[in-house]
Amino acid sequence: MSFDKSAFNYKISSDHKSGTDLDILKRLFGNKKFDKTLDVATAAGHCAKIFNAKQYVVSDLSFNMLKETLTDWSSPSAVQNCAESLPFQNQTFDLVSCRIALHHFREAESFFKESFRVLKNKGFLVLIDSLVDIDDAFLTTIEFVRDPSHFRSYTFKEIVDMTSGYFRIEFMQLLYKKHNFGEWAERLNPSRKRLKKITQAFLALPENIKEELSLEVTDENILSYTDKKAVIILRKL
Numbered sequence: 288m289s290f291d292k293s294a295f296n297y298k299i300s301s302d303h304k305s306g307t308d309l310d311i312l313k314r315l316f317g318n319k320k321f322d323k324t325l326d327v328a329t330a331a332g333h334c335a336k337i338f339n340a341k342q343y344v345v346s347d348l349s350f351n352m353l354k355e356t357l358t359d360w361s362s363p364s365a366v367q368n369c370a371e372s373l374p375f376q377n378q379t380f381d382l383v384s385c386r387i388a389l390h391h392f393r394e395a396e397s398f399f400k401e402s403f404r405v406l407k408n409k410g411f412l413v414l415i416d417s418l419v420d421i422d423d424a425f426l427t428t429i430e431f432v433r434d435p436s437h438f439r440s441y442t443f444k445e446i447v448d449m450t451s452g453y454f455r456i457e458f459m460q461l462l463y464k465k466h467n468f469g470e471w472a473e474r475l476n477p478s479r480k481r482l483k484k485i486t487q488a489f490l491a492l493p494e495n496i497k498e499e500l501s502l503e504v505t506d507e508n509i510l511s512y513t514d515k516k517a518v519i520i521l522r523k524l
């Protein structure tokens with residue numbers, strides 16, 4: 288699994304260890320204290336640490352990611368599992384978080400249903416991920432070239448449709464996230480051939496999509512691109 292081989296890169300990644308999204312969570316949840324929280328697809332645990340909890344549980348499909356989380360943070364219980372089937376009893380957690388990972392899940396709806404099940408009444412589901420609209424098919428294709436475990440990013444409407452009946456949306460903020468192209472493209476240790484493919488896929492985009500992604504290019508070298516992320520706070524109905 289590519290995540291197992293690049294776990295340390297996710298620990299030091301500037302896209303993951305900090306960001307406006309985490310600052311928003313600190314602002315919204317800084318004064319709240321929880322008994323038990325669960326961070327799904329935690330990678331190196333950057334999102335899990337934001338909340339104040341008596342008990343932390345972190346989960347991920349990748350064993351090495353969980354190992355990386357536990358190297359310098361001894362508090363959490365770590366569980367290796369799939370986000371679409373959570374091995375916890377009904378109504379266990381006050382808050383479930385999932386940051387920059389929904390686009391990997393093969394069955395996003397199952398993840399939402401499982402989060403609903405393991406949350407206590409009125410529990411929070413904190414979701415952060417890329418949002419797409421006109422860039423949908425283009426970005427999904429490029430992301431897949433870079434990382435075949437990328438499944439798809441969703442439109443806001445799709446997220447509303449998947450969660451309605453289970454959750455009420457209490458907060459939503461759209462963010463524009465600029466990615467350093469080199470760091471982003473090389474995070475999963477690609478071969479030179481794959482790296483070239485990723486670069487070419489960006490350079491071949493239609494002009495309106497390059498503009499949408501604020502692609503910065505000098506002499507065929509891509510410096511950065513910017514995508515849309517959403518911080519969505521849902522509450523169990």
Ligand SMILES: C[S@@+](CC[C@H](N)C(=O)[O-])C[C@H]1O[C@@H](n2cnc3c(N)ncnc32)[C@H](O)[C@@H]1O
Nearest residue numbers: 290303328329330333334348349369370386391
């Ligand atoms: C981009 S990283 C997540 C970043 C992390 N949440 C953070 O805030 O820094 C994506 C993670 O999703 C995990 N993952 C991918 N598919 C999964 C699945 N179906 N169930 C659980 N974890 C999954 C990967 O192992 C990887 O650690």
